[in-house]
Amino acid sequence: MKPLTIQRWLLTNGLLLALLAVTLAVCACVGVPIDLRDALANWGKPNPSFDILFRTRIPRVLLAAVVGAALAPAGVVFQALLRNPLADPYILGVSAGGSLGAVTAIALGLDMTFLGISPVSLYTFAGALLAIALVYAIARPRGAVGVNTLLLAGIIVSYFLSAITMAITYVSDPYQSQKILRWLMGGLYLVSFQDLARSLPWVVAGFVAMFALARNLNLLTFGEESALQLGVDVERTKKVTFVVASLVTAAAVSVSGPIGFVGLIVPHAMRLIVGPDHRILLPASFLAGGLFLTVADTLARRLVAPTEIPVGVITALCGGPFFIWLLYRRQKRAFVS
Structure with a gap:
């Protein structure tokens, strides 16, 4: 592990932040040509260029950045918590719970936005919270949270909730089934600043909490016994990281649906670039996740x-x-060594 210096931390994250800002600006301008000067000159007035830029494109690229910035560090945390390089934000059933909530709302005909609030998003978040509660209740019958028990609980809850989701989809009419399928594929359709305002506080607060535990996550990678000997409250760290990362994931799923691979690709890519130290890996993944999903x-x-x-x-x-x-690279390294 390379020694972390303030200069290296600032340089890495400064470059990623600048790249993210440029990407957001460029992606907001990609699409049907608009008169940018006209949009800025007629701020707040009825104007096609203003509507396209400020009510469609900017909310969408910002929300894409927020969702990516939620899923990538959540993936980092779950990989450290479960000590599994293939762990992602959805491995413990959050996506399955959110999907059940969304499918229930769509099947009940509650997919219309009212006063800027989408019942589908609310049901999705509630379903994700249900999954978190179920996994936590199953994984800690005696107070301690075992990693293997947590993983098995997540798989059990995920399969159970997915079965209910499939049953609801099967009995829904073809029109509703089409809507359900579209939502389950993940996407950022017809988003608004209200969606951004609902998800951003959860994502920012969750990231701050995860970053505060970066040192403990570093020590957990050496095993629970070693971390305990080095002064880490292992049980508390596992519980807090599970809850925080799950809530951040739930906030992302509630506005975008289940978007796969962000919590897998970005952590591994950043680990190759900046190393495994969570003090730099978490903020780098936060920024790179937003960049990746925006593009x-x-x-x-x-x-x-x-x-x-x-x-x-x-x-x-x-x-x-x-x-x-990545697999080819690791096999090649193993063969050379």
């Missing part, structure tokens, strides 16, 4: 314009080749 969402809406590809398809297409390359 992926822009590709999703422009590759086959005027129609859209679900952004989950784009992230999966990136994730497959990346992990093939």
Whole structure:
């Protein structure tokens, strides 16, 4: 592990922040040509350029950045907590719970926005909270949270809730089933600043909490016994990281649906670039996750314009080749050594 210095931390995250800012500005301008000067000159007035830029594109690119910035550090935390490089933010059932909530809302016909509030988002968040509560209750019958027990509890809850989701989808009418399928693919359709305002506080607060535990996560990678000997309250760290990372994931899923691979690709890519120290890995993943999903969402809406590809398809297409390359790289290193 390279020694972490203030200069290295500031340089790495400063470069990522600048790159993210440029990417947001460029992606907000990609699409149907608009008169930017006209949009800025007619701030707040009825104007097509203003509406396209400030009510469609800017909320969407900002929300894509927020969702990516939620999923990537959550993936880092789950990989450290479970000591599993293939762990992602959805491995403990949060996505399955959120999907059940969203599918229930759509099946009940509650998919219309009212006063800027989407019942689907509320049901999604509630479903994700239900999954978190179930996993936590199953994993700690005697107070302690075992890593293997937590993982098994997540898998059990995920399969159970997914079965209910499939049953609801099966009995829904074709029109509702189409809406459900579109939501389950993940995407950032018809988003607004209200969606951003609902998710941003959860993501920022959750990231601050995860970053505060970066030292403990570093020590946990050496094993629970070693961390305990070095003064880490292992049980408290596991409980807090599980709850915080799950809540951040729930906030992301509630506005975007389940978008896969962000919490897998970005942590591994950043680990290759900045190293395994969570004090720099977490903020780097936070910024790189926002950058990655912003670019992926822009590709999703422009590759086959005027129609859209679900952004989950784009992230999966990136994730497959990346992990093939990563596996090949590790095998090559093992062969050389």
